Amino acid sequence: MKDFSRKIYTNIRLKLKGAFDAISNENIKSNILQAVPFWIASIITGLIAVLYTKMFALSESIRGWIFHSHSWLFFIITPVCFIISWWVVAKFSPYAKGSGIPQVMAAIELSTPRYNSKIKKMLSLPVIFVKIISSLIMTLGGGIIGREGPTIQIAGSIFRKVNEWLPAWYPKISKRIMIMTGAAAGLAAAFNTPLGGIVFAIEELTKTHLSYFKTAIFTAVIIAGLTAQGFLGSYLYLGYPQINALSWWIFSVVIVVGAVAGFLGAYSSRVVLLIQKWKSTFKFQYQHILYLVFCALLIASFAFFFSADSIGSGKDLMVKALFTSEKYTAWYMPVLRITGTIFSFTAGGAGGIFAPALSAGASIGSLVSGWFNLNGSDANIIILCGMVSFLTGVTRSPFTCAILVLEMTDRNNLIFHLMFAGLVASIASLLVDKHSLYHHLKDQYQHELMHEDDEKPQQTAGDIKAGSGT
Structure with a gap:
């Protein structure tokens, strides 16, 4: 009886193993391995987006408290904050200036090994830190800016860096798709708008057909959004405004x-x-x-x-x-x-x-x-x-x-x-x-990057390349 049971168990095990081997072919294994970096980058993006959101809100709260207590101080605070915010960017990461979306767009178009060093200037770890610090300082000074564009450049930098850290034996992942997916995840985490993140990637960032990266972008947007929601809760950026009967007029x-x-x-x-x-x-x-x-x-x-x-x-x-x-x-x-x-x-x-x-x-x-x-x-x-x-x-x-x-x-x-x-x-x-x-x-950033080497000999040591300020 025991031999008969063991025989049945062995047959079942062999059949299950055969079925598993049939499913677990190299393509599926490769797809899973390719998905993991997107998941990891999405979680990191969600966490940093939450931290950035809280810091941005705190900066605005401090600004509001100072203004309502001593509004005249802003004739001193605002110039100081604007100068420091500009200096941080000009000194440590010139391409962290402004919104960040044009930089991501430029990086997507330059996503080839030939321009890797130029992409690094727009999407990197220093860009993340400079972006956050500079924008928080400007917010404290009353600057009329938002955190959503910067979050997109931050997310693009995270996704690019995760892709860069992959070992040589790992399945290759397109840098262009990685950056595009990161930008979509960043917008989703910043606004809590997953559909907006997907549509943004399709309409604004690329003309590539969605079928090439639909799995990556859908999972990245969902994971980044859920990570942000896990800390901030399920919220609407603006809430539920009253909308009653709609008239044609x-x-x-x-x-x-x-x-x-x-x-x-x-x-x-x-x-x-x-x-x-x-x-x-x-x-x-x-x-x-x-x-x-x-x-x-x-x-x-x-x-x-x-x-x-x-x-x-x-x-x-x-x-x-x-x-x-x-x-x-x-x-x-x-x-x-x-x-x-x-x-x-x-x-x-x-x-x-x-x-x-x-x-x-x-x-x-x-x-x-x-x-x-x-x-x-x-x-x-x-x-x-x-x-x-x-x-x-x-x-x-x-x-x-x-x-x-x-x-x-x-x-x-x-x-x-x-x-x-x-x-x-x-x-x-x-x-x-x-x-x-x-x-x-985006065109201006690409032009600057392409002609940087030609312009360097003409610059003096005392000059600070501050850029055009966007």
């Missing part, structure tokens, strides 16, 4: 806010590029410092003489407009938010433009709501459409912008309104420029 107002906000978003991008071109003529360090002081004093004046809502990332402004009875903003608020964003972005420190663009769009939507005497949910619709429209004017990615705002608020019944606003904004922005701000900046 509101689309006429959506057209207005879409055209106005989209045009202004594209035009502000044009101004950024013009300032950048002018700053490229600076030959001495004191010229950069004088420009920084001017930007800082201007922004401090906005806060001191007008409103504290004019500085910072603008999240408080968006929350006030969507969740209080103060739906209408003063006529000057969009001017202050847009102008402050331009001068903060061109100051030379690290800082993103996603949140400032959303807040600028919210102020435009609030202003337009006042023009048409809208209240309650009707005003909320126009405010949200303004956010999508202005961000579309900057990025030229209407679908990504609509999905981001949709996921931030969980207002699924507004999908057609938001997408329509993005479409109108995209058309209006073409009147200003055919390409997005990120596209122009």
